[in-house]
Amino acid sequence: MVGMTIQLQRATAAELRDVTREYGGKHARVRALDGVSVAFPRGSWTAVMGPSGSGKSTLLQCAAGLEQVSGGQVLLGGRDITNAADRxxxxxxxxxxxxxFQSFNLIGSLTAEQNVALxxxxxxxxxxxxxxRAVLGSVGLADRLRHRPRELSGGQQQRVAIARAMVTRPEVLFADEPTGALDSKSARTVLDLLRRLVDAAGQTIVMVTHDPAAAARADAVVFLSDGRVVDRAVSPSAREVADRLAALES
Incomplete structure (x- = not known):
């Protein structure tokens, strides 16, 4: 369903309006996003799912202002950033x-405290x-301030990455497969942390994931296929998410 609009209650922290994103030259154009309209409410957690190549990461990058859209409008915090200058x-x-991100992208020579301050x-x-130190304490790492990434487990490194993302008190936290490189126990710890950020701090989170169990922790799930929003679910179970994803991949 092209141009399907997803509107939940509450003011939106980020929004895409009829967004298209194309790659390639004149004779070999690929449309990664095709008329996507989706709003992400403030203080909510939205998961984005879909088959490989459905446009999930492109949606995230356009919403975050990392990529220029080919058409449509992008708003962040109510501000139109569609044609904003690079600076x-x-x-x-x-x-x-x-x-x-899935890869923690911490600087190996810096301590946890220095990575967060960067x-x-x-x-x-x-x-x-x-x-x-307060934000590191909020992710359960008050005793790891001076540890470097190599001295931390994967789950701890991801929590440092989350603390680094949160230290500026962002309008939106964008997460691309944040549990993809973690074992199941570490993944649950990170998902519990994201849930607390939404429930206790009112943080807005937009997360791309392939994991139905991770998506089920979100308030809503948006499903993409061939660059279009084709379905949504509010507070779904992991089984419901898996079933809808399987239907798209069949």
Whole structure:
């Protein structure tokens, strides 16, 4: 269903309006997103799912201002960023957007505390040791401040990455397969943390995942196929998510 709009209650933290994203030259164009309209409510957690090549990561990157759209409109915090200049987008990403990826992307030579403080330094903001340590404490790593990535487990590294993303108090936390490289126990710990961020801190999270169990922890799931929004589910079970995903892949 092209242009299907997903609107939940509450004001939106990020929104795509009839967005298309094309790649390639004039004679070999690929349309990764095809008329996508989707709104992500403030203080909610939305999972994005779909078969391989359905446009999940492209949607995330366009919503976060990492990629320029070919058509349509992108809003972040109510602000139209569709045609924003590169300098404006860079500042916006540093101040209003947090990123968590499957690969933790920590700097190996820095301690957990230094990794978390890095976004503040890059944005030219004052680094408060108290704030950095508080956010590490909020992810259960108050006793790992001076540990370097190699001294931490995969789950602990991902929690450092989440703390780094949260230290700027972003409008939206975008997560691309945040549990994809973790064992099941570490994955549950990270998902529990994301759930607390939404429920206790009112954080908005948009997460791409292939895991029905991870998607079921979200408030809503958006399903993509061939670059289009084709389905949605509110507070689904893991089985329901798996069944809908299987239907798309069949």
């Amino acid at each position: 404006e987008l860079t500042a916006l990403r540093r101040e209003q957007v947090g990123f968590v 976004p503040l330094k890059l944005a030219g903001r004052r680094v408060s040791t108290r704030d950095v």
